[in-house]
Amino acid sequence: MTDTAPTLQVENLETHFFTKDGVAKAVDGVSFTVGRGEIMGLVGESGSGKSVTGFSVLGLVDPPGKVVGGKVLFQGQDLLSIKEEELRHLRGNRIAMIFQDPMMTLNPVLRVDTQMIETVQAHDASVSDDEARARSRDALGQVGIPSPEERLKAYPHQFSGGMRQRVAIAIALLNKPDLIIADEPTTALDVTIQGQILYEAQKLCRDTGTALIWITHDLAVIAGLADKISVMYAGRIVEQGGLGDVLDHPAHPYTCGLLGSVPGHNTRGKRLYQIPGMTPSLLKLPKGCAFKERCPHADAACETAPEITHPVEGRALRCAHPQVDLAGVAS
Amino acid sequence: MSTILELSGVTKNFVKHLDAAAKLARRLGADVKEEVVHAVDGVSLKIAAGEVVGLVGESGCGKSTLGRMVAGIMEPTAGDIRYKDRVVSAMDKQAGRETALAIQMIFQDPFASLNPRMRVQDIIGEAPILHGVTSRADAGDYVAQVMERVGLDPEYRKRYPHQFSGGQRQRIGIARALAVKPEFLVCDEAIAALDVSIQAQVINLFMDLREDLDLTYLFISHDLSVVEHISDRVVIMYLGRIVEVASTEDIFDSANHPYTQALLNEVPRLDVRGFDYQPIAGEIPSPLDPPPGCHFHPRCPHATARCREERPQLREIAPGRVSACHLNDG
Numbered sequence: 220m221t222d223t224a225p226t227l228q229v230e231n232l233e234t235h236f237f238t239k240d241g242v243a244k245a246v247d248g249v250s251f252t253v254g255r256g257e258i259m260g261l262v263g264e265s266g267s268g269k270s271v272t273g274f275s276v277l278g279l280v281d282p283p284g285k286v287v288g289g290k291v292l293f294q295g296q297d298l299l300s301i302k303e304e305e306l307r308h309l310r311g312n313r314i315a316m317i318f319q320d321p322m323m324t325l326n327p328v329l330r331v332d333t334q335m336i337e338t339v340q341a342h343d344a345s346v347s348d349d350e351a352r353a354r355s356r357d358a359l360g361q362v363g364i365p366s367p368e369e370r371l372k373a374y375p376h377q378f379s380g381g382m383r384q385r386v387a388i389a390i391a392l393l394n395k396p397d398l399i400i401a402d403e404p405t406t407a408l409d410v411t412i413q414g415q416i417l418y419e420a421q422k423l424c425r426d427t428g429t430a431l432i433w434i435t436h437d438l439a440v441i442a443g444l445a446d447k448i449s450v451m452y453a454g455r456i457v458e459q460g461g462l463g464d465v466l467d468h469p470a471h472p473y474t475c476g477l478l479g480s481v482p483g484h485n486t487r488g489k490r491l492y493q494i495p496g497m498t499p500s501l502l503k504l505p506k507g508c509a510f511k512e513r514c515p516h517a518d519a520a521c522e523t524a525p526e527i528t529h530p531v532e533g534r535a536l537r538c539a540h541p542q543v544d545l546a547g548v549a550s
Numbered sequence: 551m552s553t554i555l556e557l558s559g560v561t562k563n564f565v566k567h568l569d570a571a572a573k574l575a576r577r578l579g580a581d582v583k584e585e586v587v588h589a590v591d592g593v594s595l596k597i598a599a600g601e602v603v604g605l606v607g608e609s610g611c612g613k614s615t616l617g618r619m620v621a622g623i624m625e626p627t628a629g630d631i632r633y634k635d636r637v638v639s640a641m642d643k644q645a646g647r648e649t650a651l652a653i654q655m656i657f658q659d660p661f662a663s664l665n666p667r668m669r670v671q672d673i674i675g676e677a678p679i680l681h682g683v684t685s686r687a688d689a690g691d692y693v694a695q696v697m698e699r700v701g702l703d704p705e706y707r708k709r710y711p712h713q714f715s716g717g718q719r720q721r722i723g724i725a726r727a728l729a730v731k732p733e734f735l736v737c738d739e740a741i742a743a744l745d746v747s748i749q750a751q752v753i754n755l756f757m758d759l760r761e762d763l764d765l766t767y768l769f770i771s772h773d774l775s776v777v778e779h780i781s782d783r784v785v786i787m788y789l790g791r792i793v794e795v796a797s798t799e800d801i802f803d804s805a806n807h808p809y810t811q812a813l814l815n816e817v818p819r820l821d822v823r824g825f826d827y828q829p830i831a832g833e834i835p836s837p838l839d840p841p842p843g844c845h846f847h848p849r850c851p852h853a854t855a856r857c858r859e860e861r862p863q864l865r866e867i868a869p870g871r872v873s874a875c876h877l878n879d880g
Contacts, residue, residue, distance in 0.1 A: 264745040264746060264747060264748075265716070265745050380609070409608040409609055409772055409834075410608075410772065410774065410813060410816040410817055410818075411608060411812070411813065411816050411834075413816065413818075414815075414816035414827050414828070415827075417818075417827040418827035418828060421826070421827055436745060436746050437746075437818070438746070438820060439775065439817075439818035439819055439820050440818045442818065442819065442820050442821070442822060442823055442825075443818045443819070443822055443823065443824070443825035443827070444818075444825070444827075462823060462824075463823055466820065466823070476747065477746055477747065478820065479750075480746055480747050480749065480750030481746065481750075481775070481820055482749075482750070482753060482775050482776050482778070482779030482780070483775040483778060483779060483819060483820060484775075484778065484802070484819065484821070485821075486779050487778060487779060487798065488779075490754055490757065491750040491753055491754055491779070492750065493747065493750045493751045493754055494747040494750070497715055497717060497718075497747075497748065498745070498747075
């Protein structure tokens, strides 16, 4: 690993689901990079392929899904070409995932300490039980669980929802991973608990240089947390760039629509912008640009699928009709 | 504006009764007590006709229980609910039924609140036929009209709920509520399960319906951005009690109660970038064993000795604005 290599570099990732009704291209040519200590927000609605992108990076796509193309370079090493054995060693060790439902991580019939010690020793068998327990206790303390020594002996059902998610996050942090993929980890939680978890995530990236991919549909969370943002629609990244660049100068009509439909301070009592229609089924995507049927600017040019363009450094866009002059904004 | 709904001292306790073994143990002298959860603890509130009142709080604060009591699905343990100046529990059968129809509820989960084995036309049409809002012969047209009202194609009336997307299902739930011509809608996290773009569509639908049908809303949500967008007035609950009620502007521009302030501080906003998140100290205490005095004192940065002992009453701090905090006494 060289210092200049980004923590994660995904190039042209393609994950298809081979269903009996046809092939669904859940991830269709997705590229992005995340550097040390960087937080990328991966934004999209249900069915946009954002979670499948996360699963593909970790090699967790189950049949009928299959990663059919592209590269996933983790610290320069292509995860798609290494053996399952090696990948398993990286998962939970150098790369961790946090799921929306903490019970996907936790085993309901084992005490928290059993699960945490197991996680430590699975990746380094030389760690003694006492040492592993001490690390587990520290990790629980780190995510703000009061009296961690006692809580280690509890079962998952003895924690509240927010606490359980924090335990799941503590397990993800145990081996101080270089990359964490978080899939809607705070969607089901109250704002106060969400604030706590965002605080831990932020601290981790700043202190240890962990790279973080935060998958969500909540643009407001991304606004406060991320350094850069990728917007997905129907399996493709339609817009990508620095956080402020994209949020202040959205160029893709879908990004504009999403930002317009977020209620809040400035919309009090007004009508929200609504994107007409709904997300198309991946099996029945319109020809050309997948967004054209919902787009107010669609015309003949949208009959051919737009290629990804880079109007300015660090910005990617997949649209024939950008809504702002990006070169003008940058200068 | 006239008051359409008035709650006075409404309380709901859930009691976990002792099983046989525990009763026996108690008879033998063991210290076992029935567990009582004070889900809603003496809530008083007036809602004017045509108003949209947002009800906000964290999980377990009793906001859904309050909504269910307003909708008549649950009976309060104590206190009165008045609808149009008449106490609901004291109404005769006829008036009780009319009130039950006038207050309809829209639920959070559009997957769980629709009978999967009924066709859409029956889901929407059953209640209005039963209650004589429409006749069986005209039901087809009536259902079509209601479906159009909420933005559903009447062509789909013969379909089952599983054939619809989440947003469309929520519209079916709204159509079912509207079909009995209600005056008051209780929306319990009605848009929480929807995608951003669909959320915007349903919020706009609620606002259109309000204008066209003169509806009054009790809009229950934990999402403060949505509540800020849609409400005229906001009610903040914490552990079964109301802690603050004020107009939307007042709540969001100058919150009075420390809990409201803490809650607002945590709301992610589009225009706030690179926010330094700070955790609120402590957890929501268990409603089984709430702290004495002000429920919020263990987490409150301004708590004094008085807060630990004396329960603060809701007091008017400005016209139309109440807050339950000892700090307001100066």
